[in-house]
Every structure is written in C-alpha cells, then in structure tokens.
Amino acid sequence: MADTSRLRKPVIAGNWKMYKTQREARDFFAEFQPLVAAATHCEIVVAPTFTALAASVEAAKGSAIGIAAQDVYWASEGAFTGEVSPRMLVEAGCRAVIIGHSERRQFFGETDESANRKVKAAVAAGLTPILCVGELLAEREAGDTQSVLERQFRGSLAALTTAEFSRIIMAYEPVWAIGTGRTATPEIAAEAHKFLRDLAARSFSAKDAASLRILYGGSVKPENIKGLMAQAEIDGALVGGASLDARQFAAIVNY
Ligand code: 13P
Numbered sequence: 001m002a003d004t005s006r007l008r009k010p011v012i013a014g015n016w017k018m019y020k021t022q023r024e025a026r027d028f029f030a031e032f033q034p035l036v037a038a039a040t041h042c043e044i045v046v047a048p049t050f051t052a053l054a055a056s057v058e059a060a061k062g063s064a065i066g067i068a069a070q071d072v073y074w075a076s077e078g079a080f081t082g083e084v085s086p087r088m089l090v091e092a093g094c095r096a097v098i099i100g101h102s103e104r105r106q107f108f109g110e111t112d113e114s115a116n117r118k119v120k121a122a123v124a125a126g127l128t129p130i131l132c133v134g135e136l137l138a139e140r141e142a143g144d145t146q147s148v149l150e151r152q153f154r155g156s157l158a159a160l161t162t163a164e165f166s167r168i169i170m171a172y173e174p175v176w177a178i179g180t181g182r183t184a185t186p187e188i189a190a191e192a193h194k195f196l197r198d199l200a201a202r203s204f205s206a207k208d209a210a211s212l213r214i215l216y217g218g219s220v221k222p223e224n225i226k227g228l229m230a231q232a233e234i235d236g237a238l239v240g241g242a243s244l245d246a247r248q249f250a251a252i253v254n255y
Pocket of ligand 1: 173178181217239
C-alpha cells in the first residue's frame with residue numbers, strides 16, 4: 001500500500017464520461033466515500049458530467065475527493081452557446097479539469113491548439129488541467145508513437161511558462177486501450193511516460209519534469225492497477241469504465 005519511496009504523490013482519477021445523473025452521482029459517493037476514507041497514499045479525483053458537478057461537490061464535501069470537469073472553454077464568458085468557462089467550474093467547486101481527451105479529439109474537433117488555449121485558461125483560473133495525450137492503434141503500428149506524443153505535447157503545452165507547466169497533470173491514454181479491455185502493459189506505458197518526462201525536461205526544466213505527474217489511462221481495472229503502479233514512471237491512473245462502480249473504483253484507489 002502506501003509506498004513512501006515515491007517522489008510524486010499518485011493521483012487516481014475517474015472519468016465518468018457521459019454517464020450518471022445527479023441521483024446516480026449521489027448514490028455513488030454514498031457508497032464510495034467510506035471505502036476510501038482511509039486512503040492517504042494518493043489524491044482521488046472524480047470527473048462527472050457538467051450537470052452532476054454541483055451534486056458531486058456537495059456529496060464529496062468534507063472528504064479528500066476532488067471534483068473535476070471533463071472539458072472547459074477558454075473564454076471567461078461570452079456568446080459561446082453550450083460552453084462552460086473556467087471560472088464557472090471554479091465556482092461550482094471543481095479543482096481540476098480534463099483537457100484534450102481522445103474522445104474530444106475524435107468526436108468533437110479538439111485539436112492541440114484548442115487544448116493549449118484551454119490549458120492556459122484553466123491554470124489562470126486556478127484549476128489543475130489533466131491534459132490527455134495518446135496515439136491511435138494505426139500510429140503505434142506504424143512506429144509513430146513518439147512523434148505523435150511529441151506533437152501533442154508541444155502543441156498542447158505551447159508557450160506555457162515553467163510556472164504554468166508546474167501546475168498541470170498529464171495523462172497518457174493510448175487510444176487503442178480505451179474501453180477496449182486491452183491495457184497497455186506496464187512496460188509499454190512506462191516507456192511512453194518516460195518519453196513524455198524527457199520531453200518535459202527538455203521543454204521546461206529537469207525539476208519540473210521530475211515533479212510532473214503522469215497518469216496512465218486505458219482499461220485500468222482492479223486486476224491490473226497494482227502492476228501499473230509498480231512502475232516508478234506511472235504516477236496514477238485515469239479510469240473510465242471501472243470508475244463508474246464504487247467498489248471497483250475503490251479497489252483501484254486502494255491498490
Ligand atoms: P476506460 O478505462 O473505460 O478504458 O477509459 C479510459 C479513459 O478514457 C479515461 O479517460
């Protein structure tokens with residue numbers, strides 16, 4: 001369990017995607033909180049839908065569980081129908097926000113450039129961005145994993161100051177492992193994480209790279225979390241499907 005040899009405090013985050021009503025969110029927290037009440041070895045984050053944010057913040061009050069949004073727009077207000085601003089998320093009680101998830105890139109036109117604007121706006125508002133990167137299966141098979149990660153890293157984090165960079169969390173989510181039951185092996189994930197950390201050292205500073213938390217995402221389950229967390233390069237997980245079930249997500253938190 002709690003392993004004090006780690007340089008970086010792990011983060012176990014759940015991305016609920018487009019699941020759970022407010023009522024379902026409340027039921028989840030009622031079951032989940034007692035199961036993780038003793039967990040001090042990691043930070044716990046849950047990212048519900050926009051409509052369930054306030055209910056989740058209320059339900060998680062008094063616990064160490066942080067609530068995150070799944071996306072944000074970069075302007076602070078304006079004529080942008082359907083969008084939500086960083087300061088609105090802060091007011092709703094969010095501490096963090098997922099940015100650049102592959103599903104946003106795949107289905108909703110997210111680009112490295114839009115992710116970059118969102119990261120900067122989120123940091124400016126005091127939110128912790130959880131920036132997602134990851135290659136498609138075809139890109140991995142073509143041997144392009146590193147060039148894709150480098151393009152996403154540079155594009156999404158362009159023109160960030162070192163101070164801004166020190167506020168972010170990254171998530172490596174190989175697209176071929178998301179919702180497929182096909183997890184990257186701990187070694188494959190660790191290799192990508194190391195590549196991203198080296199990029200961080202070159203682009204920002206060795207110190208910032210050493211403190212950057214990089215989460216792995218893609219079919220993380222109670223059965224494979226231990227092996228993933230045994231890798232020093234893996235600082236936590238961004239969990240989709242298994243975060244919807246209180247017991248399963250608690251088992252991942254208590255790896
Ligand atoms: P799964 O855990 O369902 O594969 O989803 C991963 C993910 O996309 C988390 O953001």
